[in-house]
Amino acid sequence: MGKRLGVAIYDAPNKVSRKIATTLSKAGHTVLFEGPLNLDTARKDADVWITKWSFNLKGGFFIKVHPKRALVTMSVGTDHIDKGPLRELGITLKTCPKSCSNSVAEHAWALALRPLFRESVLPPLSLELHRQ
Numbered sequence: 001m002g003k004r005l006g007v008a009i010y011d012a013p014n015k016v017s018r019k020i021a022t023t024l025s026k027a028g029h030t031v032l033f034e035g036p037l038n039l040d041t042a043r044k045d046a047d048v049w050i051t052k053w054s055f056n057l058k059g060g061f062f063i064k065v066h067p068k069r070a071l072v073t074m075s076v077g078t079d080h081i082d083k084g085p086l087r088e089l090g091i092t093l094k095t096c097p098k099s100c101s102n103s104v105a106e107h108a109w110a111l112a113l114r115p116l117f118r119e120s121v122l123p124p125l126s127l128e129l130h131r132q
Helices: 014-026 083-089 101-118 125-131
Strands: 006-010 030-035 048-052 070-074 092-095
Parallel strands (some): 006 030, 006 048, 048 070, 070 092
16 A cells, blocks of 8 residues: 555545545545635645645645645536645646536536527526515
8 A cells, every 4th residue: 555645635525535545544544624615724734735626726825735745626626716825836636527527427418408598488597486
């Protein structure tokens, strides 16, 4: 087995976070933290941070706090992450390109079908809220 890592899991839904933590623990790694990422909870002693795609990691955040070796984002893209400080600190950035494939496909279909809802015979949901 390779080096055992200390990992912090941030801003992931509870079910996802638990699954990742269980898998990492079974592989011999130590899960140091699960929860929200902010300046108070950021684990500088963690080798790797795993974070939800929607967390905005820009500005001077990484200069103040950062993992030792790597950042894994549960997304395909990395435009929500400021890569300059990561490069300066020698921190590897990895993505999870298949982590939300179903969500992306569902969203694409919803956007494609949206014009049809304007012509629907059903009243908008907002009307029901105003009647109560």
